[in-house]
Amino acid sequence: MTTQRRMPSIWTRLPITLRAIVVGLLAAATSANVWLLLLLNLGVQLAAVLEVLFLALFLWWAHGGGPPRAAQVFRRNAFRRSQLTSRQWAWGLIAALVFAATVHASIVLLFRVVAYPEVAFRHGYDPSFIPSQPLRWVAVIVSAASAAICEETGFRGFMQQPIEQRQGVSAAVFISSLFFLALHLTKAWASLGMVPIVFGAGLLLGLLAQSAGSLIPGIVGHFVMDVGLFAYWWTGIAGNFTQRSITTQRSITETGVDPPFFIALCVFVTSLVLALFSISRPRRAGSSDELMRSP
Numbered sequence: 001m002t003t004q005r006r007m008p009s010i011w012t013r014l015p016i017t018l019r020a021i022v023v024g025l026l027a028a029a030t031s032a033n034v035w036l037l038l039l040l041n042l043g044v045q046l047a048a049v050l051e052v053l054f055l056a057l058f059l060w061w062a063h064g065g066g067p068p069r070a071a072q073v074f075r076r077n078a079f080r081r082s083q084l085t086s087r088q089w090a091w092g093l094i095a096a097l098v099f100a101a102t103v104h105a106s107i108v109l110l111f112r113v114v115a116y117p118e119v120a121f122r123h124g125y126d127p128s129f130i131p132s133q134p135l136r137w138v139a140v141i142v143s144a145a146s147a148a149i150c151e152e153t154g155f156r157g158f159m160q161q162p163i164e165q166r167q168g169v170s171a172a173v174f175i176s177s178l179f180f181l182a183l184h185l186t187k188a189w190a191s192l193g194m195v196p197i198v199f200g201a202g203l204l205l206g207l208l209a210q211s212a213g214s215l216i217p218g219i220v221g222h223f224v225m226d227v228g229l230f231a232y233w234w235t236g237i238a239g240n241f242t243q244r245s246i247t248t249q250r251s252i253t254e255t256g257v258d259p260p261f262f263i264a265l266c267v268f269v270t271s272l273v274l275a276l277f278s279i280s281r282p283r284r285a286g287s288s289d290e291l292m293r294s295p
């Protein structure tokens with residue numbers, strides 16, 4: 001008795017890279033917008049509770065739980081469920097914190113060179129509909145957690161990891177960073193000066209995910225970065241930036257390269273070097289740990 005071989009679907013006939021891009025974008029963009037819909041329709045308290053439940057369910061699903069069963073292995077692999085050693089965790093978390101510092105240092109440096117476009121940065125992030133400052137902080141924290149979990153799972157997990165297996169790390173990190181940038185170009189604050197910052201952040205997060213073999217350090221770094229972005233740059237609930245408030249000076253187009261600008265430049269360069277160094281350490285720590293365990 002002969003058995004009929006099932007014809008592959010149109011989806012399975014698509015190149016793996018294209019499938020990874022589509023799945024990554026859907027996972028990142030669709031899931032991250034759940035929080036916005038909840039917040040605008042239910043109020044902060046109820047929306048925050050439901051979003052935390054949603055994020056827990058999303059993480060369970062991204063780890064390989066739930067339907068479709070045929071994609072469970074793909075989701076487990078894409079989420080990078082590596083068992084990290086204590087040294088890898090330590091370096092991964094250090095890299096996450098230094099990464100966040102690097103991004104904010106680069107933004108400060110940018111707005112010493114050009115004027116801070118406050119209206120554009122605050123467009124779509126008005127927290128005045130939230131009745132109290134503590135609730136605004138709740139909204140900031142949940143917003144940062146939602147973006148970090150959903151975007152890292154989508155871009156550095158479902159998109160980047162399959163492309164790594166097919167085309168190598170460099171191509172995968174570049175592609176995921178490019179689409180990470182493209183998603184954020186839809187924002188009002190996405191000025192020309194912010195383009196290299198967002199793309200650079202994507203590169204660092206992509207390298208961290210590959211080096212650590214886990215999405216968790218990148219999620220932590222993304223979360224810390226976004227808490228600062230939401231609380232300070234986008235809503236102003238943590239204070240308002242002017243070129244005087246942080247640097248005590250005006251733009252260098254008026255002052256020239258003054259000492260505060262030089263300090264800001266040194267902070268950025270130092271944090272970037274430390275970020276690149278610490279991002280490379282989890283992979284090296286894992287290799288040395290394997291050598292120590294081998295007979």
